[in-house]
Amino acid sequence: MKHLRGIPELGVEGIVRILNLADHMVEVNRRPVPKVPALVGRTVVSLFFEDSTRTRISFETAAKRLSADIMTFSVSTSSVNKGESLRDTIETVSAMGVAAFIVRHKTSGVPWQVSQWTDASIINAGDGWHQHPTQALLDCHTIRTELGRPATEDCLAGLRIAIVGDVRHSRVARSDIQAFTALGARVVVVAPRTLLPPEVHTWPVEVTSDLDSVVADVDVVYMLRMQRERMSEALVPDLGEYSNRFGLDHARAARLRDECLVMHPGPMNRGVEMLVDPADLRRSVVTRQVSNGVAVRMAVLFDVLGDTNPEVAS
Template sequence: MTARHLLSIAEFGAAGVQRVLDLTDHMVAVNQRPNPKVPALRGRTVCNLFFEDSTRTRLSFETAAKRLSADVMTFSVGSSSVNKGESLRDTIETVAAMGVDAFVIRHRSSGAPWQVTRWTEASIINGGDGWHAHPTQALLDAYTVRGALGRGGAGTTFDGVRVAIVGDIKHSRVARSNVEVFCALGADVTLVAPRTLLPPELPTGVEVTSDLDAVIDEIDVLYLLRMQNERISDAGAPKGAMGTLVPTIREYSARFALTPERARRLGEHALVMHPGPMNRGVEIQVDPAELPGALITRQVANGVAVRMAVLFDLLAGPTTTMTGLVSEEATA
């Protein structure tokens, strides 16, 4: 049974995660065709409502919807009635009246996508809400690790895989969703950060350390996070400053960045990931292109296929099978 919304990994559930990962294999096959398009969502309309800046997520969803032959509406806050005082509810109800089957929503307020489900019958996909969740980023990260480790197929598990998520955990919605997805798949997760950049309530079942050097030799996946300057400012610190969270950026980098020395200590099999955008010289001081295990560009590429799978999962009719669509030439 498919879900109606994708709001968080926890609510989507382990079965939903497995379903989307398996569907993504079919979407990758579509994207490898000379004409990477299928008529799976012809007649459906997807609206991207991004109240925060975005490059990867917004373009990825636009591409994903078009490759499934959906009509795409993109909402630009800068030229909308939001600047005249229109509320989120009025915006949703206005756009929904034009005939929308799914909204992809990014908002600076945690919980906004859950609120929106009360105001429309359309499916809601959380494209990132405040510090809280970014479920499609977590799904594409899980799919990327699955492929890199050769753990594909039904019933995928990450048993025995050691994942270290390093950096600004406190303000990162990516970190929260990745903890949920990696733990749901059976990985051993360690959070690596100074105490000031850890959330007040730590997730169940994860290890925590402030010593990256103590774990760097043993990990299978090194997941680097940038310092979330804009969300730190939202929390009351001076804009563009770290406030009292870290003494200096130089000291933070010395303790938590992937330096050339730490890169040499990584195992030959170790994977290096980052959700982007990277702050070169802060959390990463080496050129990712020189790291054999770097998956950063593969994450971006997989984002289109994963978001195609999510849209298909939520919007395709019960009689539509992805296997059949992939095997036929699109008429879209």
């Protein structure tokens, strides 16, 4: 595959291919020396127009374990702040001989715009409220491995997954919903109307604002991060009310099924959406998501760049 920009253009076959590759990468990561020469000599540039140390480090770890050369384009010191157009920036960096850009931007669509201006592959590390495909892939990988399911097109079939919180402003929710439903899961989103996207009836999900009505009846509870700046936009009255209605507290946690997974894309807002310590939960897989993130991003980098020597990684 040339690019990984969004879940829809990856398709269910692509998702399954990445999940299978991720199993290999998990095995690589367990080795005493977790490094393979799969991408020796390939230059990867992480182009983070929006700060995200966690995602950037996850990608950089993945690239290094595949022996790629990874450069970081630091926006704060770049010409982006000097009136250069996005196109100029991409064409300039591209001219240095780049195999792939890992792009993070606060605005939806930038990975698609960027791909018009370079021959390099584009990997979307999060664009606006739109897509965060590697997050969705690592979430799928986490769920199916935790449940011991093989990487197949219906590996999430029969599952009901609750996504709780600010769906409107969440690229994680958009990509997860597409990936989970593509693999056969049913999704229920739980949020007040103000934090739901417009025309949510066109989404392939159930909708409710009553978390208590679903906690006891789902296989996964996926808590989204609640950003404090939403308060100033009158989207919720205050954080206390939000926590009361949509936070995972002890009472709700006690009603979860024994095997129900609890997930969060990080960073967590303790005391807002997470009122319990994940360590106290039977099946919190939040740190597993982070470690799986490296394996899944290795799989994505290999899928995008490693097609010339596929045997090296295995």
